[in-house]
Amino acid sequence: MSWHVAETQLALFITGDLPLWQSLGVRYHLGHCETCQARMETYRADRQRFQAHANQLPPGLDWDRLAAEMTANIHLGLEAGECVTPRPRKTRLLGERIRNAAPAFSWTRIGIPAGIMAGVFLLLVGSWVLNVPPSSTQSLLRSLRTIAMGGRDHIQTMRVLEDRTPTLEVSSTGIAVRENGSQLGMAQKGADPLAVSVSAQGSASAQYVDQETFQVTVTSVYVQ
């Protein structure tokens, strides 16, 4: 033969890393060139000796612990890199082949459908806000939250049911009548009471003092 396979090509052929069309050419040449065939056998034998030697671990070496430490360090390095320069991952796990970057991005391809969907969404939200009472919205949200929690929070579930009927609430701002979690009204809006109280018999009271006449007024609302 007037030409021979290059050393690098031969080495890649032995490890199976040569592209297919080059591999076919090398294989054809090896079938007709004793020199290259002998070289291939030599390289193959060397490779096997190296592999056997590499598989022998030094005495006293704990490979499992070493492997775990190396893996942890690699993960740490990757996460530190994400903190400094977050970028899209190209690999999911170590050892996976690196793929090319994401497909070509086009504003035109996604902008128009996104704009249409945003417009429809705003239209729906606006219609909901204008036509559905806020109390119903909040009740629905609570129900959805309860469903999402799979009924695990039983107390919250029961409170959703309870809050459908009017309840009384006292706080430092006075007496509030609530239904479905929404405040329907507040006694003496704008004036903070000096004291509030709840009677277990079914009423809530708030005490006010008029700052001009100093008359005391006690406002009470009854649940039952």
Added chain:
Amino acid sequence: MSRKIEFPKDSPVAVVSADWGDSNATVRGGAYLLDVHAALTLRNIGQQRIRGITLAVYAQEVTPGGKGAVSQPSLDVGPGDTFSLRIDMPLLRPLGSGNTGPGVEVTLDGVLFDDLSFRGPNKLNSQRTLTVWELEARRDRKYFRNLLETQGREALRNEMLASLSRQADRMQPGVQMVRGRATNMDTEHEIQFAFLDVPDSPVTPVDGTARVSGNEARAPRFEVRNRSMRPVRHLEIGWLVQDQNGREFYAASMPADLNLAPNQSGQVVQDTALRFRDQLAIQSMAGFVSTVEFADGSYWIPSRSALDNPRLRATLAPSPEEQRLAQIYNRKGLVALIEELKKF
């Protein structure tokens, strides 16, 4: 919104004028929300001085939130004098057959006179409430007058400042009352009440429990004993709650009608649930007897010295009269307060 003011024919007060201001009604779900705002001017058309009055305000008598009341204790209205009274409250009136639309009715529930006599229908037990307030007012006015006479103006000033400070420091977390309903009992446990000893109390709490789950307490029950020689027909227990941070506050009062003969025991049970807001978790509870009504119509309330208990001082709201006197001092000074104490 229709409005109606109707007092009994023998009412000791008459309506001089009524301004309904910006009262309005809106539909909320299955009910009318009546936002009632009214300024009434009333005249004492009787022969005795009026010390307190309660008006009942009805949108619907049996609906939760359909009934309210406005009381004015610590009055001193002579025969023929006029006084003003404001009504500001939200009420609910259900939609449905039989209801002719949103409407509110104001009636007289009762008037308390200076000799502690009472007149009125008393459907909201205003006789008891007004009488207790009047007894507290007399107790506190006597205390402040004695302080002025025995220790002087500076002692009165210091006491007023301490009262204002206590009112400012007193904790009042949001409390929601849920009546007659049961919540989830998975994480519920029973807590024993501790009891504060109130000196000279004719009724002693012996035992008490409530079921607690997180920030909710329900179904309180007490066993009490009448250790006086007089039969008791009504008592009120104050309910204190301590949260996870060790802060204590007055949660609710528990009134109870029960007939206790001398040395007899009885039970006080309420079908009520209290839910506390502000991320509060109930750690412990305490109770004390705050009012006792005897069968003969007389009352017992804690003395001023009994209220010196540090826990009661920190948690119990001052009487309406003490609040009024403190505001007079705060706004108009010590001289105005002394003038007020001298009136009666």
